[in-house]
Amino acid sequence: MTQGFKVCTRVCVSVFRSITLCVTLNLHGFSKMYSMCFSESVVKSEDFTLPAYVDRRDYPLPDVAHVKHLSASQKALKEKEKASWSSLSMDEKVELYRIKFKESFAEMNRRSNEWKTVVGTAMFFFGITALIVMWEKRYVYGPLPQTFDKEWVAMQTKRMLDMKVNPIQGLASKWDYEKNEWKK
Amino acid sequence: MASSALAKPQVHGLWAKHLQFHIIGVFVVSVGVAALYKFAVAEPRKKTYTDFCRNYDSMKDFEEMRKASIFQRTK
Numbered sequence: 321m322t323q324g325f326k327v328c329t330r331v332c333v334s335v336f337r338s339i340t341l342c343v344t345l346n347l348h349g350f351s352k353m354y355s356m357c358f359s360e361s362v363v364k365s366e367d368f369t370l371p372a373y374v375d376r377r378d379y380p381l382p383d384v385a386h387v388k389h390l391s392a393s394q395k396a397l398k399e400k401e402k403a404s405w406s407s408l409s410m411d412e413k414v415e416l417y418r419i420k421f422k423e424s425f426a427e428m429n430r431r432s433n434e435w436k437t438v439v440g441t442a443m444f445f446f447g448i449t450a451l452i453v454m455w456e457k458r459y460v461y462g463p464l465p466q467t468f469d470k471e472w473v474a475m476q477t478k479r480m481l482d483m484k485v486n487p488i489q490g491l492a493s494k495w496d497y498e499k500n501e502w503k504k
Numbered sequence: 505m506a507s508s509a510l511a512k513p514q515v516h517g518l519w520a521k522h523l524q525f526h527i528i529g530v531f532v533v534s535v536g537v538a539a540l541y542k543f544a545v546a547e548p549r550k551k552t553y554t555d556f557c558r559n560y561d562s563m564k565d566f567e568e569m570r571k572a573s574i575f576q577r578t579k
Binding site for chain 2: 479482
């Protein structure tokens with residue numbers, strides 16, 4: 321009786337709290353509340369729920385500009401941008417570009433030497449694997465079956481030649497039956 | 505103000521250019537590979553088989569095998 325009453329109150333309280341939370345906070349406030357809980361440090365935590373800037377070949381015009389907070393001179397420049405563009409100098413045009421974009425296409429597409437690191441690391445681990453396999457062959461595997469002995473393989477090959485295995489393009493076609501040797 | 509270092513890139517007809525390149529390329533590559541296979545693999549193989557079968561005597565072959573004693577039901 322009292323257990324059921326306790327569960328009911330707990331459920332009602334949590335439902336009431338979640339409803340009030342959704343009603344009073346929009347998404348931005350919600351994330352801000354949690355960011356305040358987690359970051360006691362000086363740096364304000366990045367809000368990944370907001371539109372972000374990306375340098376991507378397949379997304380040439382990102383959702384936001386690169387520079388979010390303009391300095392006084394940059395603000396003045398943005399005002400000047402509202403007038404005729406022919407009055408802008410080359411440096412001002414470049415400054416406006418750099419406000420809007422982080423890297424140019426040429427910069428974002430530049431090649432790098434990362435492939436050398438990747439290939440080198442892959443070969444390094446391949447080498448470690450080779451050492452492991454060598455240890456395994458020496459200490460774990462048993463002996464090879466007798467069918468791998470040189471004498472056995474010779475008898476086996478002789479029998480295959482007697483049977484004329486693959487006489488047109490395969491094994492027996494490479495054997496000279498008159499001279500009793502492999503064809504040159 | 506225009507810099508003279510870079511030429512203006514192509515802005516129109518990119519898909520058409522891509523299509524033309526790839527349509528021609530598809531035909532050239534597929535016909536080339538087929539021709540290469542025909543003349544490097546198929547024709548030599550046909551020749552080898554006809555050369556083998558021209559003077560092939562299966563009874564003589566059988567006698568050779570029998571003499572080499574590989575059969576279990578006949579000596």
